[in-house]
Amino acid sequence: GESVGLHLPTLSVQEGDNSIINCAYSNSASDYFIWYKQESGKGPQFIIDIRSNMDKRQGQRVTVLLNKTVKHLSLQIAATQPGDSAVYFCAETFTGGSEKLVFGKGTKLTVNP
Amino acid sequence: NAGVMQNPRHLVRRRGQEARLRCSPMKGHSHVYWYRQLPEEGLKFMVYLQKENIIDESGMPKERFSAEFPKEGPSILRIQQVVRGDSAAYFCASSPRPARTGDYTFGSGTRLTVV
Numbered sequence: 001g002e003s004v005g006l007h008l009p010t011l012s013v014q015e016g017d018n019s020i021i022n023c024a025y026s027n028s029a030s031d032y033f034i035w036y037k038q039e040s041g042k043g044p045q046f047i048i049d050i051r052s053n054m055d056k057r058q059g060q061r062v063t064v065l066l067n068k069t070v071k072h073l074s075l076q077i078a079a080t081q082p083g084d085s086a087v088y089f090c091a092e093t094f095t096g097g098s099e100k101l102v103f104g105k106g107t108k109l110t111v112n113p
Numbered sequence: 114n115a116g117v118m119q120n121p122r123h124l125v126r127r128r129g130q131e132a133r134l135r136c137s138p139m140k141g142h143s144h145v146y147w148y149r150q151l152p153e154e155g156l157k158f159m160v161y162l163q164k165e166n167i168i169d170e171s172g173m174p175k176e177r178f179s180a181e182f183p184k185e186g187p188s189i190l191r192i193q194q195v196v197r198g199d200s201a202a203y204f205c206a207s208s209p210r211p212a213r214t215g216d217y218t219f220g221s222g223t224r225l226t227v228v
Binding site: 009034041042043044045046089091097098100101102103104105106 | 117146148153154155156157158161168169171172204206217219220221222
């Protein structure tokens, strides 16, 4: 399954499928990007990050891709599990300043068993 | 390490009252960030503080909102004369130094409801 972030804020996939969540960021000066997972009633939880000098980074079951040309970020989750159901946010920052995060609106991922 | 502690978890205030939200950073963390989250939206930066100093308050509304991080005790976000539009979840995050991604740890938030 695939989302386009702001234009499709919900994504529903079957357990075991791969999920792709997309994000368009706004500031071409941003040099650090993070994906967060937020479960209902909780604060954002760090998933994976990537610096602007990279275009891909892999973690456990997750991969982040960065395309600076079109200011696009994506999160790929392999073999999605029911525990992955949450809202996913991308965030950007410029590490030369106060390093405040600018968050996207988020995509709600629902994993059906 | 108990993580970032925010209290209260839920706060109900009538219009015109004051709201005080507290954030105790992780042990050893001296940098605190406050964010606000409206329903169905991402978090919006409000203010960045170090002990006894406001470093960046570019996201704070000009009136009624203030923040402090005293030498001793938690960081406080104070909203005077609350209005319905202040209803939101308020999150703080702490860091041992200016945040480098994974150093950022968020609390579970305070959900403010103005009635």
